[in-house]
Amino acid sequence: MKNCSGNILDDFLKDIYSGGAARSTLDAYRKDIAYFAKWYMDMSSKEPHPWDITSIDLREYQGYMQNIQGLKPATVNRRMAALEKYIRWAHEKGYVGRLPVFPKIVREQKTPPKALERVEQNRLLREAERRGKTRDIALIRLMMSCGLRVSEAVSIRLVDLDIGERHGTVAILGKGNKYREVPVPPEARKAIREWMAERTKRYPDSDWLFPNRNGGHITARNAEQVIKNIGKFAGLDIHPHVLRHTAATNMLRTGADLVTVAQVLGHANLNTTAIYTKPDRKTMMEALEKGEI
Structure with a gap:
């Protein structure tokens, strides 16, 4: 030594x-x-x-x-x-002759990802409507209703959409080039139809659902800024992934099973989806208060 x-x-x-x-x-x-x-x-x-x-x-x-x-x-x-x-x-370096045994790391119970409560969702949507931009309403509705990643939402082409009054799907090429089709529920369909009527006049030659002025689509960074700005007006500190977490949490709280939620989100492993089943602090407190003698 x-x-x-x-x-x-x-x-x-x-x-x-x-x-x-x-x-x-x-x-x-x-x-x-x-x-x-x-x-x-x-x-x-x-x-x-x-x-x-x-x-x-x-x-x-x-x-x-x-x-x-x-x-x-x-x-x-x-x-x-x-x-x-x-x-x-x-x-x-030779200062220590024999390494000591290092203790195992302290395991921390994972908490569910941050999701918006119903009242917060309403505040966000209300503020989006107040701002008056149909594109932003469609973007937020699509992400929060369908659980899309921001990169998936901004890269949707018109040919990926099949939207009617009583039906709706969007084709997504997600992580690892994995293809999936995600149903689009009524309120999101309505927001998308309203935006498509406007975008047809403004961007008649674009193939993208959310075009930019240069012929491509808006970037994930652009979308993130839109969501953050509207969130601030609603008194919320949020980023796009919060909307995806919110969609997953809403599905589970209304009775959807893990396999269905995983398919919607594009998770290859059910363990990834299972994190959403963990109760948050508020839920645990409510459970303890109900059970307290």
Whole structure:
């Protein structure tokens, strides 16, 4: 094992900086390792040299952060990851003879993706109507009713649509070039028909449902900005994927099964769709309040 000379932590930070890490990353590593150093000195009254750190120290520190400090799993895992990277680097450089056993990461229960409640959906749609742009209403309705990704919505061609008063489908080429047909429910069909009547006059030669002035279609970035702006007027901080999450949540809450929702969303794996079945904090609180004696 190497003899220690100079400041090992500074050497570590210089190494990862030369490897392409940003200054902010260096600052984060320094802070996270400093948290451990303080705990170690409080516990042992000596400097935490990397060759002195044992498996037991690492387990106790992780437990301290969880049980005494009450830190969230993401914070605990980040600090432990910084410490592990430092110790592994010291091992590669010869400062540490034998690597300690690093504790397993703290598992965090996944929460369902953010979806709009009914009252929030109504606020968003009301604000879209107030802004008076039929294109924006059609875009929001299509994404929130059909659960489309923003990239899928903006790249719809007229030939992909089959929209009537009593029926409607849109053909989508999704992730991995996977083709699917998604039904379009009544309110979304109505919004699309109103927009198509207008777009025919404004963009008679375009093949796209949502054209731009250059002959192509609006970009995902354009659509994202539209949704964010209307969301702000409605008092909501949202992005396009929230509308997709909302569609999935609405389907499940009204009795749709996982296979159906997965087919609509274009998920290849049911486990991806199953995240929407997890209750949010409000639902769990309501359940606990109803069950409380």
